[in-house]
Amino acid sequence: MGWNKEVHDAARKQICKFWYFCNIPFIAARSPYWQGMVDSITICGAGFKAPTDAKLSGPLLLQMVEDMKVELEDHRQSWSQKGCTIMTDGWTDRRNRTLLNFLVSCGGSTMFLKSIDASSHVKNATYLCEAIEEVIQEVGEENVVQVVTDNAASYVAAGKLLMERHPKFFWSPCAAHCLDLMLEDIGKLEWVKSIVERAKNISKFIYNHALVLSIMRQYTGQKELARPGITRFASNFLTLKSLIKSKAALRRMFVGEEWTSSSYATTTAGIDVINCIFDEPSFWTPCGETM
Structure with missing residues:
Protein backbone atom coordinates (compact mmCIF):
# COMPACT_ATOMS: atom_id res chain seq x y z
CA MET A 1 0.00 0.00 0.00
CA GLY A 2 2.84 2.37 0.87
CA TRP A 3 4.52 1.64 -2.46
CA ASN A 4 1.26 2.29 -4.33
CA LYS A 5 0.76 5.55 -2.49
CA GLU A 6 4.22 6.74 -3.43
CA VAL A 7 3.68 5.83 -7.07
CA HIS A 8 0.28 7.55 -7.13
CA ASP A 9 1.67 10.67 -5.46
CA ALA A 10 4.50 10.79 -8.00
CA ALA A 11 1.99 10.46 -10.86
CA ARG A 12 -0.12 13.30 -9.47
CA LYS A 13 2.95 15.51 -9.22
CA GLN A 14 3.79 14.84 -12.88
CA ILE A 15 0.22 15.77 -13.82
CA CYS A 16 0.51 18.95 -11.77
CA LYS A 17 3.80 19.92 -13.42
CA PHE A 18 2.24 19.56 -16.87
CA TRP A 19 -0.94 21.37 -15.79
CA TYR A 20 0.78 24.34 -14.19
CA PHE A 21 3.50 24.70 -16.84
CA CYS A 22 0.87 24.88 -19.60
CA ASN A 23 -1.34 27.20 -17.52
CA ILE A 24 -4.39 25.01 -18.09
CA PRO A 25 -7.54 26.30 -16.35
CA PHE A 26 -8.37 24.13 -13.33
CA ILE A 27 -11.96 23.76 -14.54
CA ALA A 28 -10.59 21.63 -17.40
CA ALA A 29 -10.36 18.79 -14.85
CA ARG A 30 -14.17 18.64 -14.99
CA SER A 31 -14.04 17.60 -18.63
CA PRO A 32 -15.87 14.31 -19.28
CA TYR A 33 -12.79 13.19 -21.23
CA TRP A 34 -10.25 13.83 -18.46
CA GLN A 35 -10.62 10.64 -16.44
CA GLY A 36 -11.04 8.61 -19.62
CA MET A 37 -7.67 9.86 -20.84
CA VAL A 38 -6.00 8.91 -17.56
CA ASP A 39 -7.62 5.46 -17.59
CA SER A 40 -6.50 4.82 -21.17
CA ILE A 41 -2.89 5.71 -20.34
CA THR A 42 -3.01 3.44 -17.30
CA ILE A 43 -4.23 0.51 -19.41
CA CYS A 44 -1.34 1.00 -21.83
CA GLY A 45 1.10 0.61 -18.94
CA ALA A 46 4.74 1.62 -18.69
CA GLY A 47 6.49 2.59 -21.90
CA PHE A 48 3.50 4.31 -23.47
CA LYS A 49 4.76 7.13 -25.70
CA ALA A 50 2.70 10.30 -25.57
CA PRO A 51 1.84 11.79 -28.98
CA THR A 52 4.07 14.59 -30.22
CA ASP A 53 2.84 18.03 -31.19
CA ALA A 54 3.21 17.05 -34.86
CA LYS A 55 0.91 14.06 -34.42
CA LEU A 56 -1.57 16.00 -32.30
CA SER A 57 -1.86 18.71 -34.95
CA GLY A 58 -1.65 16.31 -37.90
CA PRO A 59 -2.82 12.71 -38.31
CA LEU A 60 -4.46 12.43 -34.88
CA LEU A 61 -6.41 15.63 -35.44
CA LEU A 62 -7.59 14.43 -38.85
CA GLN A 63 -8.62 11.10 -37.34
CA MET A 64 -10.64 12.84 -34.63
CA VAL A 65 -12.34 14.97 -37.29
CA GLU A 66 -13.36 11.82 -39.15
CA ASP A 67 -14.60 10.23 -35.92
CA MET A 68 -16.65 13.32 -35.17
CA LYS A 69 -18.17 13.24 -38.64
CA VAL A 70 -19.35 9.69 -37.98
CA GLU A 71 -20.80 10.73 -34.63
CA LEU A 72 -22.59 13.70 -36.19
CA GLU A 73 -23.94 11.50 -38.94
CA ASP A 74 -25.56 9.31 -36.28
CA HIS A 75 -27.09 12.49 -34.90
CA ARG A 76 -28.41 13.40 -38.35
CA GLN A 77 -30.06 10.01 -38.71
CA SER A 78 -32.25 10.76 -35.68
CA TRP A 79 -33.71 13.90 -37.25
CA SER A 80 -36.17 12.00 -39.41
CA GLN A 81 -37.20 9.79 -36.49
CA LYS A 82 -37.69 12.39 -33.76
CA GLY A 83 -37.95 15.71 -35.56
CA CYS A 84 -35.63 18.60 -34.77
CA THR A 85 -35.41 22.27 -33.87
CA ILE A 86 -33.28 24.74 -35.82
CA MET A 87 -31.78 27.44 -33.61
CA THR A 88 -30.02 30.56 -34.84
CA ASP A 89 -28.08 33.21 -32.97
CA GLY A 90 -26.35 36.33 -34.26
CA TRP A 91 -23.21 37.83 -32.74
CA THR A 92 -20.29 40.11 -33.56
CA ASP A 93 -16.71 38.83 -33.34
CA ARG A 94 -13.52 40.75 -32.51
CA ARG A 95 -13.13 41.77 -36.14
CA ASN A 96 -16.60 43.34 -36.02
CA ARG A 97 -18.01 40.73 -38.39
CA THR A 98 -21.68 39.89 -37.99
CA LEU A 99 -21.99 36.11 -37.82
CA LEU A 100 -25.08 33.91 -37.79
CA ASN A 101 -24.72 30.57 -36.02
CA PHE A 102 -27.05 27.70 -36.83
CA LEU A 103 -27.56 24.74 -34.52
CA VAL A 104 -29.83 21.70 -34.69
CA SER A 105 -31.37 20.24 -31.55
CA CYS A 106 -32.84 16.75 -31.49
CA GLY A 107 -33.52 14.18 -28.81
CA GLY A 108 -32.00 16.22 -26.01
CA SER A 109 -28.69 16.90 -27.79
CA THR A 110 -27.59 19.82 -29.94
CA MET A 111 -25.05 19.99 -32.74
CA PHE A 112 -23.47 23.03 -34.38
CA LEU A 113 -24.36 23.02 -38.07
CA LYS A 114 -22.59 26.04 -39.53
CA SER A 115 -21.85 29.74 -39.22
CA ILE A 116 -22.22 32.34 -41.99
CA ASP A 117 -20.73 35.82 -42.31
CA ALA A 118 -23.62 38.25 -42.77
CA SER A 119 -21.51 41.42 -42.56
CA SER A 120 -22.17 42.45 -46.16
CA HIS A 121 -25.94 42.07 -45.89
CA VAL A 122 -28.72 44.11 -44.37
CA LYS A 123 -30.14 41.80 -41.74
CA ASN A 124 -33.78 42.48 -42.46
CA ALA A 125 -36.62 39.97 -42.40
CA THR A 126 -36.15 38.96 -46.03
CA TYR A 127 -32.45 38.17 -45.70
CA LEU A 128 -32.88 36.31 -42.41
CA CYS A 129 -35.78 34.33 -43.81
CA GLU A 130 -33.72 33.21 -46.81
CA ALA A 131 -30.72 32.36 -44.62
CA ILE A 132 -32.86 30.18 -42.36
CA GLU A 133 -34.65 28.70 -45.38
CA GLU A 134 -31.31 27.47 -46.73
CA VAL A 135 -30.66 25.69 -43.44
CA ILE A 136 -34.16 24.20 -43.44
CA GLN A 137 -33.52 22.67 -46.85
CA GLU A 138 -30.14 21.38 -45.70
CA VAL A 139 -31.69 19.73 -42.65
CA GLY A 140 -34.75 18.57 -44.56
CA GLU A 141 -38.06 20.38 -44.38
CA GLU A 142 -39.82 17.17 -43.41
CA ASN A 143 -37.55 16.84 -40.34
CA VAL A 144 -38.09 20.32 -38.91
CA VAL A 145 -40.54 20.80 -36.03
CA GLN A 146 -39.72 24.39 -35.12
CA VAL A 147 -37.32 27.27 -35.63
CA VAL A 148 -36.07 29.28 -32.65
CA THR A 149 -34.54 32.76 -32.95
CA ASP A 150 -34.15 35.77 -30.70
CA ASN A 151 -36.98 38.27 -30.35
CA ALA A 152 -35.58 41.13 -32.43
CA ALA A 153 -38.14 42.69 -34.78
CA SER A 154 -36.39 41.42 -37.93
CA TYR A 155 -36.34 37.85 -36.58
CA VAL A 156 -40.00 38.04 -35.58
CA ALA A 157 -40.92 39.13 -39.10
CA ALA A 158 -38.69 36.42 -40.59
CA GLY A 159 -40.37 33.83 -38.37
CA LYS A 160 -43.80 34.84 -39.64
CA LEU A 161 -42.61 34.56 -43.23
CA LEU A 162 -41.25 31.09 -42.55
CA MET A 163 -44.52 29.89 -41.03
CA GLU A 164 -46.40 31.17 -44.09
CA ARG A 165 -44.09 29.11 -46.28
CA HIS A 166 -44.07 26.07 -44.02
CA PRO A 167 -47.41 25.69 -42.21
CA LYS A 168 -46.34 22.31 -40.79
CA PHE A 169 -43.85 23.76 -38.31
CA PHE A 170 -43.76 26.88 -36.16
CA TRP A 171 -41.40 29.66 -35.14
CA SER A 172 -40.67 30.36 -31.46
CA PRO A 173 -38.81 33.25 -29.86
CA CYS A 174 -35.87 32.40 -27.59
CA ALA A 175 -37.13 32.21 -24.00
CA ALA A 176 -33.83 33.53 -22.59
CA HIS A 177 -33.95 36.55 -24.90
CA CYS A 178 -37.59 37.21 -23.98
CA LEU A 179 -36.69 37.18 -20.29
CA ASP A 180 -33.76 39.49 -20.99
CA LEU A 181 -36.07 41.96 -22.74
CA MET A 182 -38.49 41.78 -19.83
Whole structure:
Protein backbone atom coordinates (compact mmCIF):
# COMPACT_ATOMS: atom_id res chain seq x y z
CA MET A 1 0.00 0.00 0.00
CA GLY A 2 2.84 2.37 0.87
CA TRP A 3 4.52 1.64 -2.46
CA ASN A 4 1.26 2.29 -4.33
CA LYS A 5 0.76 5.55 -2.49
CA GLU A 6 4.22 6.74 -3.43
CA VAL A 7 3.68 5.83 -7.07
CA HIS A 8 0.28 7.55 -7.13
CA ASP A 9 1.67 10.67 -5.46
CA ALA A 10 4.50 10.79 -8.00
CA ALA A 11 1.99 10.46 -10.86
CA ARG A 12 -0.12 13.30 -9.47
CA LYS A 13 2.95 15.51 -9.22
CA GLN A 14 3.79 14.84 -12.88
CA ILE A 15 0.22 15.77 -13.82
CA CYS A 16 0.51 18.95 -11.77
CA LYS A 17 3.80 19.92 -13.42
CA PHE A 18 2.24 19.56 -16.87
CA TRP A 19 -0.94 21.37 -15.79
CA TYR A 20 0.78 24.34 -14.19
CA PHE A 21 3.50 24.70 -16.84
CA CYS A 22 0.87 24.88 -19.60
CA ASN A 23 -1.34 27.20 -17.52
CA ILE A 24 -4.39 25.01 -18.09
CA PRO A 25 -7.54 26.30 -16.35
CA PHE A 26 -8.37 24.13 -13.33
CA ILE A 27 -11.96 23.76 -14.54
CA ALA A 28 -10.59 21.63 -17.40
CA ALA A 29 -10.36 18.79 -14.85
CA ARG A 30 -14.17 18.64 -14.99
CA SER A 31 -14.04 17.60 -18.63
CA PRO A 32 -15.87 14.31 -19.28
CA TYR A 33 -12.79 13.19 -21.23
CA TRP A 34 -10.25 13.83 -18.46
CA GLN A 35 -10.62 10.64 -16.44
CA GLY A 36 -11.04 8.61 -19.62
CA MET A 37 -7.67 9.86 -20.84
CA VAL A 38 -6.00 8.91 -17.56
CA ASP A 39 -7.62 5.46 -17.59
CA SER A 40 -6.50 4.82 -21.17
CA ILE A 41 -2.89 5.71 -20.34
CA THR A 42 -3.01 3.44 -17.30
CA ILE A 43 -4.23 0.51 -19.41
CA CYS A 44 -1.34 1.00 -21.83
CA GLY A 45 1.10 0.61 -18.94
CA ALA A 46 4.74 1.62 -18.69
CA GLY A 47 6.49 2.59 -21.90
CA PHE A 48 3.50 4.31 -23.47
CA LYS A 49 4.76 7.13 -25.70
CA ALA A 50 2.70 10.30 -25.57
CA PRO A 51 1.84 11.79 -28.98
CA THR A 52 4.07 14.59 -30.22
CA ASP A 53 2.84 18.03 -31.19
CA ALA A 54 3.21 17.05 -34.86
CA LYS A 55 0.91 14.06 -34.42
CA LEU A 56 -1.57 16.00 -32.30
CA SER A 57 -1.86 18.71 -34.95
CA GLY A 58 -1.65 16.31 -37.90
CA PRO A 59 -2.82 12.71 -38.31
CA LEU A 60 -4.46 12.43 -34.88
CA LEU A 61 -6.41 15.63 -35.44
CA LEU A 62 -7.59 14.43 -38.85
CA GLN A 63 -8.62 11.10 -37.34
CA MET A 64 -10.64 12.84 -34.63
CA VAL A 65 -12.34 14.97 -37.29
CA GLU A 66 -13.36 11.82 -39.15
CA ASP A 67 -14.60 10.23 -35.92
CA MET A 68 -16.65 13.32 -35.17
CA LYS A 69 -18.17 13.24 -38.64
CA VAL A 70 -19.35 9.69 -37.98
CA GLU A 71 -20.80 10.73 -34.63
CA LEU A 72 -22.59 13.70 -36.19
CA GLU A 73 -23.94 11.50 -38.94
CA ASP A 74 -25.56 9.31 -36.28
CA HIS A 75 -27.09 12.49 -34.90
CA ARG A 76 -28.41 13.40 -38.35
CA GLN A 77 -30.06 10.01 -38.71
CA SER A 78 -32.25 10.76 -35.68
CA TRP A 79 -33.71 13.90 -37.25
CA SER A 80 -36.17 12.00 -39.41
CA GLN A 81 -37.20 9.79 -36.49
CA LYS A 82 -37.69 12.39 -33.76
CA GLY A 83 -37.95 15.71 -35.56
CA CYS A 84 -35.63 18.60 -34.77
CA THR A 85 -35.41 22.27 -33.87
CA ILE A 86 -33.28 24.74 -35.82
CA MET A 87 -31.78 27.44 -33.61
CA THR A 88 -30.02 30.56 -34.84
CA ASP A 89 -28.08 33.21 -32.97
CA GLY A 90 -26.35 36.33 -34.26
CA TRP A 91 -23.21 37.83 -32.74
CA THR A 92 -20.29 40.11 -33.56
CA ASP A 93 -16.71 38.83 -33.34
CA ARG A 94 -13.52 40.75 -32.51
CA ARG A 95 -13.13 41.77 -36.14
CA ASN A 96 -16.60 43.34 -36.02
CA ARG A 97 -18.01 40.73 -38.39
CA THR A 98 -21.68 39.89 -37.99
CA LEU A 99 -21.99 36.11 -37.82
CA LEU A 100 -25.08 33.91 -37.79
CA ASN A 101 -24.72 30.57 -36.02
CA PHE A 102 -27.05 27.70 -36.83
CA LEU A 103 -27.56 24.74 -34.52
CA VAL A 104 -29.83 21.70 -34.69
CA SER A 105 -31.37 20.24 -31.55
CA CYS A 106 -32.84 16.75 -31.49
CA GLY A 107 -33.52 14.18 -28.81
CA GLY A 108 -32.00 16.22 -26.01
CA SER A 109 -28.69 16.90 -27.79
CA THR A 110 -27.59 19.82 -29.94
CA MET A 111 -25.05 19.99 -32.74
CA PHE A 112 -23.47 23.03 -34.38
CA LEU A 113 -24.36 23.02 -38.07
CA LYS A 114 -22.59 26.04 -39.53
CA SER A 115 -21.85 29.74 -39.22
CA ILE A 116 -22.22 32.34 -41.99
CA ASP A 117 -20.73 35.82 -42.31
CA ALA A 118 -23.62 38.25 -42.77
CA SER A 119 -21.51 41.42 -42.56
CA SER A 120 -22.17 42.45 -46.16
CA HIS A 121 -25.94 42.07 -45.89
CA VAL A 122 -28.72 44.11 -44.37
CA LYS A 123 -30.14 41.80 -41.74
CA ASN A 124 -33.78 42.48 -42.46
CA ALA A 125 -36.62 39.97 -42.40
CA THR A 126 -36.15 38.96 -46.03
CA TYR A 127 -32.45 38.17 -45.70
CA LEU A 128 -32.88 36.31 -42.41
CA CYS A 129 -35.78 34.33 -43.81
CA GLU A 130 -33.72 33.21 -46.81
CA ALA A 131 -30.72 32.36 -44.62
CA ILE A 132 -32.86 30.18 -42.36
CA GLU A 133 -34.65 28.70 -45.38
CA GLU A 134 -31.31 27.47 -46.73
CA VAL A 135 -30.66 25.69 -43.44
CA ILE A 136 -34.16 24.20 -43.44
CA GLN A 137 -33.52 22.67 -46.85
CA GLU A 138 -30.14 21.38 -45.70
CA VAL A 139 -31.69 19.73 -42.65
CA GLY A 140 -34.75 18.57 -44.56
CA GLU A 141 -38.06 20.38 -44.38
CA GLU A 142 -39.82 17.17 -43.41
CA ASN A 143 -37.55 16.84 -40.34
CA VAL A 144 -38.09 20.32 -38.91
CA VAL A 145 -40.54 20.80 -36.03
CA GLN A 146 -39.72 24.39 -35.12
CA VAL A 147 -37.32 27.27 -35.63
CA VAL A 148 -36.07 29.28 -32.65
CA THR A 149 -34.54 32.76 -32.95
CA ASP A 150 -34.15 35.77 -30.70
CA ASN A 151 -36.98 38.27 -30.35
CA ALA A 152 -35.58 41.13 -32.43
CA ALA A 153 -38.14 42.69 -34.78
CA SER A 154 -36.39 41.42 -37.93
CA TYR A 155 -36.34 37.85 -36.58
CA VAL A 156 -40.00 38.04 -35.58
CA ALA A 157 -40.92 39.13 -39.10
CA ALA A 158 -38.69 36.42 -40.59
CA GLY A 159 -40.37 33.83 -38.37
CA LYS A 160 -43.80 34.84 -39.64
CA LEU A 161 -42.61 34.56 -43.23
CA LEU A 162 -41.25 31.09 -42.55
CA MET A 163 -44.52 29.89 -41.03
CA GLU A 164 -46.40 31.17 -44.09
CA ARG A 165 -44.09 29.11 -46.28
CA HIS A 166 -44.07 26.07 -44.02
CA PRO A 167 -47.41 25.69 -42.21
CA LYS A 168 -46.34 22.31 -40.79
CA PHE A 169 -43.85 23.76 -38.31
CA PHE A 170 -43.76 26.88 -36.16
CA TRP A 171 -41.40 29.66 -35.14
CA SER A 172 -40.67 30.36 -31.46
CA PRO A 173 -38.81 33.25 -29.86
CA CYS A 174 -35.87 32.40 -27.59
CA ALA A 175 -37.13 32.21 -24.00
CA ALA A 176 -33.83 33.53 -22.59
CA HIS A 177 -33.95 36.55 -24.90
CA CYS A 178 -37.59 37.21 -23.98
CA LEU A 179 -36.69 37.18 -20.29
CA ASP A 180 -33.76 39.49 -20.99
CA LEU A 181 -36.07 41.96 -22.74
CA MET A 182 -38.49 41.78 -19.83
CA LEU A 183 -35.67 42.59 -17.42
CA GLU A 184 -34.65 45.46 -19.71
CA ASP A 185 -38.15 46.93 -19.43
CA ILE A 186 -38.16 46.45 -15.65
CA GLY A 187 -34.79 48.18 -15.53
CA LYS A 188 -36.31 51.24 -17.21
CA LEU A 189 -38.51 51.92 -14.18
CA GLU A 190 -37.05 55.01 -12.52
CA TRP A 191 -36.75 53.54 -9.02
CA VAL A 192 -35.15 50.35 -10.36
CA LYS A 193 -32.80 52.31 -12.62
CA SER A 194 -31.68 54.39 -9.65
CA ILE A 195 -30.94 51.33 -7.50
CA VAL A 196 -29.08 49.59 -10.33
CA GLU A 197 -26.90 52.65 -10.92
CA ARG A 198 -26.00 52.89 -7.24
CA ALA A 199 -25.17 49.18 -7.19
CA LYS A 200 -22.99 49.59 -10.28
CA ASN A 201 -21.16 52.48 -8.65
CA ILE A 202 -20.37 50.35 -5.59
CA SER A 203 -19.06 47.51 -7.74
CA LYS A 204 -17.05 49.79 -10.02
CA PHE A 205 -15.49 51.65 -7.10
CA ILE A 206 -14.37 48.43 -5.42
CA TYR A 207 -12.99 46.81 -8.58
CA ASN A 208 -11.29 49.99 -9.85
CA HIS A 209 -9.01 50.17 -6.79
CA ALA A 210 -6.69 47.27 -6.05
CA LEU A 211 -6.39 48.03 -2.33
CA VAL A 212 -10.17 48.33 -1.84
CA LEU A 213 -10.68 45.08 -3.78
CA SER A 214 -8.11 43.33 -1.59
CA ILE A 215 -9.86 44.54 1.57
CA MET A 216 -13.25 43.41 0.24
CA ARG A 217 -11.94 39.92 -0.49
CA GLN A 218 -10.67 39.63 3.06
CA TYR A 219 -14.13 40.35 4.44
CA THR A 220 -16.07 38.25 1.90
CA GLY A 221 -13.84 35.20 2.25
CA GLN A 222 -12.39 35.73 -1.26
CA LYS A 223 -15.85 35.77 -2.78
CA GLU A 224 -16.39 38.12 -5.72
CA LEU A 225 -19.25 40.48 -6.48
CA ALA A 226 -21.21 39.83 -9.67
CA ARG A 227 -20.22 42.64 -12.03
CA PRO A 228 -22.53 44.27 -14.59
CA GLY A 229 -22.26 42.94 -18.14
CA ILE A 230 -22.41 44.90 -21.39
CA THR A 231 -25.38 43.33 -23.15
CA ARG A 232 -27.29 41.06 -20.77
CA PHE A 233 -29.70 43.03 -18.61
CA ALA A 234 -29.98 40.09 -16.24
CA SER A 235 -26.46 40.86 -15.06
CA ASN A 236 -27.74 44.07 -13.43
CA PHE A 237 -30.06 42.06 -11.22
CA LEU A 238 -27.33 39.50 -10.52
CA THR A 239 -25.21 42.40 -9.28
CA LEU A 240 -27.99 43.43 -6.88
CA LYS A 241 -28.39 39.85 -5.66
CA SER A 242 -24.63 39.57 -5.13
CA LEU A 243 -24.54 42.78 -3.10
CA ILE A 244 -27.42 41.60 -0.91
CA LYS A 245 -25.56 38.35 -0.17
CA SER A 246 -22.44 40.32 0.76
CA LYS A 247 -24.29 43.05 2.67
CA ALA A 248 -23.03 42.11 6.15
CA ALA A 249 -19.46 41.61 4.93
CA LEU A 250 -19.44 44.96 3.12
CA ARG A 251 -20.73 46.77 6.19
CA ARG A 252 -18.01 45.20 8.34
CA MET A 253 -15.46 46.13 5.70
CA PHE A 254 -16.39 49.82 5.63
CA VAL A 255 -16.07 50.19 9.40
CA GLY A 256 -12.87 48.14 9.60
CA GLU A 257 -9.46 49.63 10.26
CA GLU A 258 -8.13 48.61 6.85
CA TRP A 259 -10.71 50.84 5.17
CA THR A 260 -10.89 53.74 7.62
CA SER A 261 -7.10 54.13 7.57
CA SER A 262 -6.91 54.09 3.77
CA SER A 263 -6.74 57.23 1.66
CA TYR A 264 -9.91 56.18 -0.20
CA ALA A 265 -12.05 56.58 2.93
CA THR A 266 -11.98 60.38 2.67
CA THR A 267 -12.49 60.70 -1.09
CA THR A 268 -15.81 61.89 -2.49
CA ALA A 269 -16.37 58.59 -4.27
CA GLY A 270 -15.51 56.63 -1.14
CA ILE A 271 -17.90 58.62 1.02
CA ASP A 272 -20.67 58.14 -1.55
CA VAL A 273 -20.16 54.38 -1.40
CA ILE A 274 -20.20 54.37 2.41
CA ASN A 275 -23.42 56.39 2.47
CA CYS A 276 -24.97 53.87 0.08
CA ILE A 277 -23.77 50.82 2.02
CA PHE A 278 -25.36 52.11 5.25
CA ASP A 279 -28.54 53.46 3.61
CA GLU A 280 -31.08 50.84 4.67
CA PRO A 281 -34.40 52.45 3.61
CA SER A 282 -33.31 54.06 0.32
CA PHE A 283 -30.93 51.40 -0.97
CA TRP A 284 -31.11 47.99 0.68
CA THR A 285 -34.89 47.85 0.98
CA PRO A 286 -35.46 48.63 -2.73
CA CYS A 287 -32.67 46.17 -3.55
CA GLY A 288 -34.61 43.42 -1.85
CA GLU A 289 -37.82 44.46 -3.61
CA THR A 290 -36.22 43.96 -7.03
CA MET A 291 -35.55 40.32 -6.18
